[in-house]
Structures are given as C-alpha cells and as structure tokens.
C-alpha cells in the first residue's frame with residue numbers, strides 16, 4: 001500500500017505591509033484593529049512579517065515629524081503586539097533621502113536606512129534565517145536615485161543573496177520578503193501606465209533588476225515564494241515555479257478606503273513541511289479577519 005505523508009502546516013505568517021501609520025486619518029486605530037484581528041486568528045500566526053512602509057513617510061520629512069512617527073509606531077507595537085515581528089525596510093521608512101523636502105544634509109547620524117534600522121531594531125538591512133524547515137530571506141529594495149529611489153539590490157546585497165542561496169540546502173524551501181515587488185501584475189495598473197501607447201512600469205514600482213533575480217531563482221528551484229507590498233494592490237503571479245504575492249496594504253488607499261479594487265487587508269500564509277503553502281488576503285476592518293481572496 002502506498003501512503004503519502006500528509007501535508008503538515010509548520011508555520012503561519014501574517015504579512016502586514018504598507019501600514020503607513022500616522023497621527024491623522026484614524027491610522028493608529030486602524031493599525032491597532034489590524035493587529036487585534038491578527039491576534040484573534042485561530043490558529044494564531046507564529047510570526048508577523050512587517051513588509052515595510054510602516055510609517056506614513058519619513059523619506060521627505062524633517063526630524064520632528066520622523067520622531068512623532070517613530071513614537072507612534074513603537075507605542076502601538078509595544079501595547080498591541082505579542083507575536084514576534086520580522087521587519088523589512090520600505091522606501092517610506094528611509095529618513096531624509098529627499099533632501100529637498102526633508103531638509104536633511106545627509107550627515108545626520110541616523111540619516112537614511114540607519115533611521116529605519118533603529119526603528120525596527122535591525123542590525124542588518126538585509127538578512128536571512130531558518131524557521132521550521134523553511135529558509136527566509138529579507139531584502140532591502142530601496143536604492144538611492146537622485147532625490148528619489150529605484151527598486152533594486154545593490155551589488156553587495158546581490159552577492160550576499162547569491163552566497164546565501166548557495167549555502168542553503170536544495171531540499172529546504174525558501175521564502176523571500178521584499179518591500180517592492182520583484183514581479184507583479186498590479187504594478188502595470190497602478191497609474192496611467194499605458195497612456196503613451198506602451199506599458200511602462202517605473203523602476204520605483206517593481207524591481208528593475210527582476211531579470212537577474214529571476215535568473216538566480218532559476219538556479220535555486222527551492223525558492224518557492226516571494227512576498228511584497230508597495231503597490232497597495234493584491235496580486236499573485238506564478239512564474240518559473242515561483243509564486244510572487246503582492247499583498248495589498250493594511251492602509252488600503254493611505255487610510256482613505258479601498259485602493260482601486262483592493263480593500264485594506266493583510267496576507268495570511270500557511271507554510272507546509274513539504275515546501276507548499278496556502279495564502280489568503282484577509283480583511284480586518286470589522287475587527288475579526290475574514291478571507292477575501294484565496295491564492
């Protein structure tokens with residue numbers, strides 16, 4: 001008799017991206033409501049992935065506003081979150097790179113990524129770890145470009161990623177977390193991208209180095225799942241055996257309701273021992289989480 005070992009859930013992750021907390025627009029209450037809904041889930045998630053853009057914005061803001069947002073973020077996590085949080089840096093968490101508007105000189109000791117690393121208590125801006133038979137890689141998507149940014153890995157990070165995947169056993173499934181999507185369908189629809197008669201996706205919306213990342217993942221077929229946010233829209237792209245999930249936004253349209261067709265929500269991912277997974281996009285505004293889309 002042939003028996004197949006049953007697929008076993010080993011880890012449940014709530015992927016909360018683009019919270020954009022701020023004192024205005026009832027955002028703090030919204031973030032608390034989302035955390036409460038996550039904590040009420042049965043079974044309760046083992047981990048929360050903060051996908052970045054945790055605060056409304058410090059990229060273009062001065063020190064005083066950055067301090068207010070830092071305190072708000074920290075106090076809500078301290079008071080309303082018991083589940084361990086894995087943090088990923090988003091573009092809006094990088095302090096002052098828009099020097100024209102932030103007034104930063106660039107000489108401040110906590111300028112740029114340093115500010116985000118302090119906010120999230122990170123020692124590295126990109127890193128990896130193992131949990132319950134899965135390997136997790138957290139990337140830093142935000143690369144400086146004038147007063148703005150592009151979505152890509154710097155060379156140091158790409159070399160580290162190559163080495164990290166090389167030393168991960170081929171039998172171990174890999175999940176990648178980045179703020180900006182490596183590959184996304186919704187990036188095509190966030191704006192009037194087709195107005196020139198061609199589909200144009202800005203390099204700040206989707207990783208401009210996606211081709212070399214996809215080629216790297218092709219060499220390491222144990223890369224199963226890439227999670228992102230940034231676009232505030234939900235989509236799932238399956239390409240070369242890798243699933244790319246862009247998991248909407250906790251804040252929806254920056255705390256102004258739905259963004260296009262995607263309501264405020266978060267991703268809920270169940271990872272299995274055999275390298276498979278199930279994902280859902282969850283609504284939370286009612287106070288208890290309800291699945292909207294299953295992927």
Ligand SMILES: [Zn+2]
Pocket residue numbers: 053090091092179229230231
């Ligand atoms: Zn973003």
